[in-house]
Amino acid sequence: MTQNPFARAQFLLSCARTAQLPDDRAPEIAFAGRSNAGKSSALNALCGQKQLARVSKTPGRTQLLNLFEVPGGRLVDLPGYGYAQVPGEVRRDWGKLIGAYMETRDNLIGAVLIMDIRHPLTDFDTQMLDWSASRRLPVHCLLTKADKLGYGAAKNTLLQVQQAITDRDQPETTVALFSSTSRQGLDPARQHLMGWLGIGPDGQPLAA
Template identity: 55%
Template sequence: MTRLNYQTARFLTSAPTLAQCPPDTGAEVAFAGRSNAGKSSAINALTRQKSLARTSRTPGRTQLINFFTLGDDSGRRLVDLPGYGYAKVPEAVKREWQQHLAEYLRGRHSLRGLVLVMDVRRPLTEFDQTLLGWADDQDMPVHILLTKADKLKSGAAKSALQQVRSRLREWEDLVTVQLFSSLKRQGIDEAGVRLDDWLADAEI
């Protein structure tokens, strides 16, 4: 299988709505998760760049869909979706974010897979499960990164992984799960293989 070089990722554009996203061609993988789950740090770790995806001291500040292109106009993209659930923002704004997320997941033809980022200590929140439901409706494969695995001892982290796998048994044909730590560089190669599955051999 072809291996992609994620270090070539470069910022492409930001869009507030599906209608303003780049042309729906090529292939892309989207990253979603709670605002404090370490999504931006995971993207930076996978691309081996310090600030490709902006990490904020105020979780939930990013309300745009951010696109990163791999290589020079290869037609392959990584997408950073707005964080959800944590930010102290008006309820109407949260509902608008959720609407944009749903529209993107349901209407984006070039989307090949979803990386769902969860804090290993607080996995499968209500909205995580809503996202999994949307993905299931679209037969969209999902790869879950249980981030901040370094915050738990090895045995506790492996136990958390098994518990999440057990709870997702009904979706095991679409969903895969792994432990991940941006700080300790744990799980980067494993996640890269999953991204390659979706992007490397996609018809562009």
Template identity: 50%
Template sequence: MSEAQSIINFHQARFCVSADKLNQCPDDSLAEVAFAGRSNAGKSSAINTLTQNGKLARTSKTPGRTQLINFFDLNIPGIRIVDLPGYGYAKVPVAIKVHWQKHLDAYLQHREALKGLVLVMDIRHPMKDFDEMLISWCEKTGMPLHILLTKADKLTRGPAQSTLLKLQAQLRKRLGDKVTLQTFSALKKEGVPELRARLSELLLEQGTESGA
């Protein structure tokens, strides 16, 4: 385990605040990494598995329940992970979808503390329209991106690795070393060390640079 990984204790993550708009977010702190993904991609389950707290991020059999920007403090002051609203669920009213889009854009464009994005995709259904939108934004801005291919337990190892390698080749042509990818299973607790390691790099190394 690297020094960076040993500093952050994701098990100590605790709820900070929920924000409906950018001006309701906590003061820009040292560093935060935001989790984004389509509804039902397994974003909340990934956060709960990462932190070993099954109740930290809201999970539901009804997609689209995460309607606010939720901030979680870690054990270092000013270091946070963020749960962004899930997108793409058909039953969410159009007005709410428009609201989400507006304030997600504002968060991405103006949040100084944002040091990276974790894009959560169901490994069986990757690269949907919302995924492509965020990838293109990261390509344009140079924001570091970590792709979390969830529900890897739904595939055998061969197809899962094939999907990972295909996306890796495709996205590295566009984003170079700004993108990293991994498979993940909340059910089997697979991929957790890799996720913690990448988050630690983004939160501490870039956070240290910005605070220098």
């Protein structure tokens, strides 16, 4: 059975401001996505831990930057953007927090953009792609809840999103089908993140 280095993920801290983030050079991978797109479920599935990130049916449950230590660096769970059952002022604060992190965090080496396959490429998703493109950051888009669609419909949506990314001229952005329920796309997604962090299945740095 292939080892999963992310099984060793441990919660580090939560931050309400970027000034509270660790002052070091550890590489970070951000997990971003619209509220209720399955971001926390995807993070838990990738790490093989059911309770690592909170999962809630209430959109907007994640309100802070939540950092998790993994071999080779950190995973950062960003607040879900878009609809949330909270006051507009709070949503604006979350947006400022996400923007400040994406635009200024030197540790950031890539982003995993979580999109519900039934509602991909919302305005918020394209803004996240724009932020990443401005810094030339690689983005791996996971079309979550792929099990909710039939094979043909899921494949068509994948091709449509890939074409949209091509039209945006963002060669460092990739797209894949994913389901935390059926585990579709789980191993390839792990491999993608391991490549960014430069680690092997055992969590050790890959030979240069």
